[in-house]
Amino acid sequence: MKSIVLFLCAAPIYAQGLDPGALLKPPTDTWPSYNGDYSGRRYSTLSRINEDNVRSLTLAWAFQAHQQELKSTPLEVNGILYFTVPNHVWAVDARTGRQIWHFQRQSEGDDIGQRGVAMYGDRLFFGTPDAHLICLDARSGKKIWEVEVADVKFGYYISMAPLVVKDRLIVGISGDQTDIAGFLDARSPRDGGLLWRWDSLPKPGQFGSETWPNRDAMAHGGGTTWMTGTYDPELNLLYWGTGNPHPVLAGRVRPGANLYTCSIVAINADTGKLIWYFQPSPHDTQDRDATETPILFDADFQGRPRKLLAQASRNGYFFLLDRATGENLLSTRFGPENWSAGLNKRGEPIPKPEKEPQPAGVLFEGTGTNWWAPSFDPDTGLFYVNAYHHFAVTYLTRNGEDEAIRWRRDSPVGPGEAFVSVGAGILTTAGHLLFTGDNAGDLVALDPATGGSLWHVFAGGRLTGCPMTYELNGQQYLLTAVDSVLYAWVLPREAPFAAVPPSSHVSDLETPEFSEFFQLRRPQKRR
């Protein structure tokens, strides 16, 4: 009861926090969630920065986190950015790049990555390497509550950014170190209490249990939920990708399709009940999580309007589904592979048994992608993904007329390292631009229709996070995380900066009142 009272007392202050309505709008002056909106398309309607002026992008500020690489997508709410690395959260002025607060909590557990926070009213939520969920006061960075979501001693950790849906936090978990069971939680923003849990693995006797050899393999069969999913408010369905089965490579101890690992699942947001599933990698033995963002958009498919879901999956296949029913509309490879023997009647790839790992080695060829964000641009009707084997940006049409790759931008080969896997997310905008990073470490703006390069800069490292954009005080900002530095790019102001008295730049001034005096003396001091 106490927490409810606090909650109500705090309510008026939410006016300064995140307006829940922002979650239902395209991101413009606010980027309120990991993907910017529920669709996961990472397309911004902002167009101040566009194909005609992108060449003049200039640095607004840089924030040095002095920590491991930034993989999180910052939220931007009321002029404040919130972002993370494992064990750390920052609030930073979105206009100046100056730190407002920094929360730190060291913990044991896997610290491979942290994708960011979720916001509800004036509260922030993030997961930790020891699989706790923490709530912070967005004003101060002070901790409000903390709950354990899973047991770190079994290798569970949280790297994903939670998703706020209505008055629930949707929280997934990570872990590959031991044979564990995946799940997806709905928790209360009030106190972190569990509202529902969807288990990635069926129980004995349930549908899907026939895809496991025995109770023990099924109970420890993996299927983690380590990326932020998407949500359709009209259908009230969550769409989530699940990770690989456990044990990861040794498929012989778990014959069968191994539901619901490497799957895309549709879950009722109120009840946590599974509505439909599609399995990109039945019986995976190559660590091909299907956790990549399931992007939602509506379009005509074969002459009929459809609510669609598209995923460029880690196994090198692009899938197009009807997101109301889960019906498979299109499954097509976006790069070469040698492990599948066609598609089954559900449109799911059939793994070749002889391509399962063997002691003598098996020659495996694949194309893949990973957690880095894809994008769907409604202006071009194209789906973009960074993939490896080749660094490739590929597309598939929204209407399925053309299943081929229209353009692909191959990254040149560096000496000794061949094609290093990329980790760059993609952002498209109404400025007819696609922002990403290439394999060689350049930040790039590309023409989304042709892949032609419009802008590039080497910022000292690879793009490690996913680019995002927001509008603030009449400026459009583009954010790119490069290693541990967050760069903000803007167009030059139309009017030059107001002249600032040079004295204010003299660093050794003790008091501003004497600025003129010091100004006069400054040349002498420099002698």
Add this chain to the structure above:
Amino acid sequence: MYLIEGILNHKQACALLFVSVCLWGSVMSARQATAAAKTRHGSWQQHPADAVERGRSQFLKKCAFCHGREANGGSAGPNLMRSAVVRHDENGNLIGSVIRDGRPDKGMPAIQLTSDQIMDVVAFLRYRLAESDLRSPKEPGPEYSGAKLLIGKVEDGKAFFYGAGGCSACHSPTSDLKGIARRYPAVELQAHLLYPQDQHLRATVLDSSGKQYAGVIRFLTNYDIAIDDDAGWYHSWPLDAIKLELKDPLAVHRQLLPKFTDSDMHNILAYLETLK
């Protein structure tokens, strides 16, 4: 990796992953894979090796009958790698009482062990946790048994070398490959034959003044190229200001990778292994 024990031991499982690393080709160098493994392994604090061995010995005598020789489950006892008691234990604070008092409700008798012996068993279980939790890509050491890799046919490998593989166009068993099997353990030879990573891309650059440079590529991006010339000096240019010719000593290997069948790979390795 305990689930696959009995079929494959732990090292073999790691080696399987290595194969995927070197063939993806391309995706990750072995060094990067190892670095990635470091960030992902479990953080089980280890006890001295002699304590682990004493603990193993006690475990085999008193516990393995039910829990299995590797503590991953046996005829009557559960897999201790999945035990919350074992995973949350700190210096015997949880395991100790279970050993001393047993779990009569679950059919486990009290086990007669001294406090020191219990600590040794704890050390062994910690060791097993670290071992069973390590499952990221890892390079197999040179000790990886060549016999496991040598399932191909020497004659077919030789035929591939001189025929379909086109290897003999560049290589010869009596010159560059002479004694190759002595120079590399089988597992490394397999990686080398598929994708020899020590070969560098070379470039010839003609600059706007008509001057020509040649050397090993330092970096090649979508916009710039840099080389070390044959005298060791560094040069770089924007790509749009020069004429560029690339020479990729690995081009044939790259083209071959998607054409290799598993049999080709095993056969060619079997043949190369005869070049002692």
